Amino acid sequence: MQLEQMYQEIILDHYKRPHGKGLAESFNAEVHHVNPTCGDEITLRVTRDPVDDQKLLVSYDNQGCSISQASASILFDQLNDQTLATGEQAVDHLVAMLQRVEEPNEDVLGDGIALVGVSQYPARVKCALLAWMAWKDAAIQALGQEVSTEGEK
Amino acid sequence: MQLEQMYQEIILDHYKRPHGKGLAESFNAEVHHVNPTCGDEITLRVTRDPVDDQKLLVSYDNQGCSISQASASILFDQLNDQTLATGEQAVDHLVAMLQRVEEPNEDVLGDGIALVGVSQYPARVKCALLAWMAWKDAAIQALGQEVSTEGEK
Amino acid sequence: MSLLDVATLRKDFPILSRSVRDGKNLIYLDSGATSQKPTSVLDAERNFYETHNAAVHRGAHQLAEEATIAFENARANIASFIGAQTNDVVFTKNATEALNLVAYSFLNATLKSLTGAPLPAGAQRFVLAQGDEVVVTEMEHHSNLVPWQELCAKTGAVLKWLGLTDDGRLNYADLDTVITARTKVVSFTHQSNLLGTINDVAKVSAAARAVGAIVVLDACQSIPHMPVSVEKLDVDFIAWSGHKMLGPMGIGCLWGRNELLASMPPFISGGSMIETVTMEASTFAAPPQRFEAGVPMAAQAVALSAAVDYLQAIGMDKVAAHEHELTTAAIAALSEIKGVRIIGPTDSHDRGSAVSFVVDDIHPHDVGQVLDSLGIAVRVGHHCAWPVCRRYDVPATTRATFYIYNDLNDVKALAAGIKQAQEFFGSN
Amino acid sequence: MSLLDVATLRKDFPILSRSVRDGKNLIYLDSGATSQKPTSVLDAERNFYETHNAAVHRGAHQLAEEATIAFENARANIASFIGAQTNDVVFTKNATEALNLVAYSFLNATLKSLTGAPLPAGAQRFVLAQGDEVVVTEMEHHSNLVPWQELCAKTGAVLKWLGLTDDGRLNYADLDTVITARTKVVSFTHQSNLLGTINDVAKVSAAARAVGAIVVLDACQSIPHMPVSVEKLDVDFIAWSGHKMLGPMGIGCLWGRNELLASMPPFISGGSMIETVTMEASTFAAPPQRFEAGVPMAAQAVALSAAVDYLQAIGMDKVAAHEHELTTAAIAALSEIKGVRIIGPTDSHDRGSAVSFVVDDIHPHDVGQVLDSLGIAVRVGHHCAWPVCRRYDVPATTRATFYIYNDLNDVKALAAGIKQAQEFFGSN
């Protein structure tokens, strides 16, 4: 049954027990993304790691379907305290995997490879991408901020 | 040939040698009607007969196709120096004839019965009606004017 | 037997015999979004293109004549379906455009009155002053909310709204406070596309009339499903879409009171809506042409007219009775399932066939996905009525809507499908 | 041989084998008003309804998925036809709505900037001040004239226009005086629907660019008839209709530069064009959705995409060459008839296939009627370009337009028909 390919056990686990949910108090950038067709939303904060400020700490709060929630939880596992480059590579690969132009790569996506079943349901692809697009937006803002601050120095 | 039923000799005669064309200098009401789809226009003036002010003198200037021009010329023959009642009866009958709900009545329309062939071409019906609708509009205005003047007495 | 002969009707809808998701029979419960089309409607459209196609109101050759007659006959037939005069029905691309047409009439009349540009007699009723009020309800589809928000943002008018009761009805107690002497227009839905609620038009209209406001009715969810007559409804405008009533996409309608239509400035302008044009200035045709700029969707009008014929052959009272029976059954079936909450009235009185619900611990999107895997097409999300979701504190709902081609088996399948979703997600 | 294989093509158009007026073969010379539709286009639309019909961008069930994919694939195909990015093409009901969309962007940006309502970044380019100027030409179709007149009437902007030369061309000498530092937008036609003239887009655009004005192109009469590429044209917006390019009625397109579309406030608002909605305020989706409120004409988009395929299979350069041959022949044939005067260029250089003419002593309407009686469908009247008639001091014209399904026999029939009209009315 196709359905079980999308709702794999590992997805439902992330959905029921999401990792890293809850917003950090301080942050360098915050974004709020919505999926206008279904109303799923995520607020995502990115904080530059005080030790290595090219690494980005992630926190989020969200509401939505199992796919969008599980996907955010997986994102936390994969991208918390990672660089923009690592994250962008993961986002690109996720998009490519969901468009079925790349085979799932566990090294890049971790549990995220279980999202491959979503590619059968075009209307759900944006659920799977919501958190990742928000992360990319926030990460660029968080780093850009500094660039502009530096420029003013 | 259907075409000859519309363009009867008598219609073409009116078209080529229109009766009563040219605007009177003094008038009680003037209207300007256009057929927006084809651009045919008529300026029509109604003057109350000094002898019997319930009778209405007609003058007009127009440009347009053979049907709209012939129809104005016929209108002049039929309605010049006639009452509103006579005119309205003629307009009603012309409409009914063009919608094929009444048989042509020469007593009412004179040469206008030759317009019956127009009923085969729905797009041309408004050409045939242009002058007559303008006349009705002007006639009501010309008489209405007086009513309001009298009201003020 | 009050039910329609659904088995026979279904033969007229080719799409209903297709299968989805690995060979499941299609059970289409999304007619609230758009209805399916019977063969007679598709044939009417195709026949127009294959035998009469021409631009209407623009030519004198035979095809143009035939196309124009077909188009205007369609208008007459569609108008008579709601008991209206032919020339009081304007064709738009959908109900959304129809509602915007009315909202923009207020904007355009207001602006032209400010600049002193020519306006039709009577246009004063559409002129808004700073602080004038526009009233909607909390159960509006976005298409009957956002255009009014936009109007207010541009004119300084104030948007107000009637709230909802906990059981999914309009809060009529609000009428006295929300509608005031400053209210210029009250625009509300006949039937909620999310809750299913059928509103008391007379009650709202009376309150609007008492202050001289113009009354606009969004009939998208009523005209396809019940007898609607302009004579019985005391409103000024009615907007609806063709695609929800067995008609094609790309056509909607606005009915308006003749004297109001005549007093409105144009909205979309261009070819075919003019009287005279010079480079300096233009004057405009009478309604409905004034509001139908450009080559209109004549083929779609002809097809929508065929949809009207189809519905009339069934009888709108029968359509309503049939849906009522399905709705009652659906409410009963869903109420029996533990963990299912219906968003909207749970009695079937004054209620149409939209049955929205949430299931404990399963997101509406996921419920919909399980139903889809069983061949059951429902809609999930906020249904373009996001404020209703907020009002009832749900992120979204799963919604089933019924039409003439559905029967009690579909209701059973829906209930069984919800239970399967609960099993699948291990809730309940 | 440069001509298309017309006899074979004609088989794809069922309507062309019908007869009119007492058994005359139909000779359709009115494609400038609307084109006929090949079977593949009608099949595509019907197939959509019979197998994938659902409301697009609104559901997660299989039909909704399929419908959405079909709709967006259609957009991609139509966009690529003019070398555009998919998301820069907005679907409207016709070209007239597309042109109004741009004109209303100026109105709405201006108003929102006055009231301080939120506007997208970059919207300043659409804000008009009292005395700012809008430029069109004297050869515009009403659909590219009246919306700008209306915009000016509401904002206090001033409408100016480029005049025409006696031989039916744009008077480029006007450019320097008409386009000024106050010009905010220049909107003009690629090809005149009455004169046939093809304008020098680069020349007009350059003058507009020099003063920072936005450039809008009405491509209704060019995109169906010649290769058009957004990359080669230095313009900001392009509007056109589906029904003139073998597509269905009820769909038009607006292409816009991405950054401009993104900076425009909404025009028609409602369902599907929003990002978030509360009762108090809404935010809007990115283009193209921002400009496609309500359930869109998905079936028509799919059919228009099939029309694009059909045209591309022929090749737009061949279409243009074919029409050029017919136009040249028509100009030659009509020039030989005493008493016939062509309104528009009489050389076939930079000239499309609209051949308008008047016949001494016979009203254009009467000429058209005689042609119609012979089975020849032409258009008569002012062709929604009344100022052009005034410019050339004719009350109206008779107009023949050619397309892929016409051939040299049709040109001959036209010339013979005109002579018959002269005989019939005893002129000449």
Ligand SMILES: Cc1ncc(COP(=O)(O)O)c(C=O)c1O
């Ligand atoms: C040059 C031109 N512009 C605009 C239009 C308007 O197109 P539509 O009526 O499809 O909106 C037309 C055709 O009617 C046209 O020929």
Ligand SMILES: Cc1ncc(COP(=O)(O)O)c(C=O)c1O
């Ligand atoms: C109540 C209601 N109003 C308005 C609309 C908008 O209709 P359309 O999208 O056809 O313009 C809909 C349906 O989408 C609706 O259900």
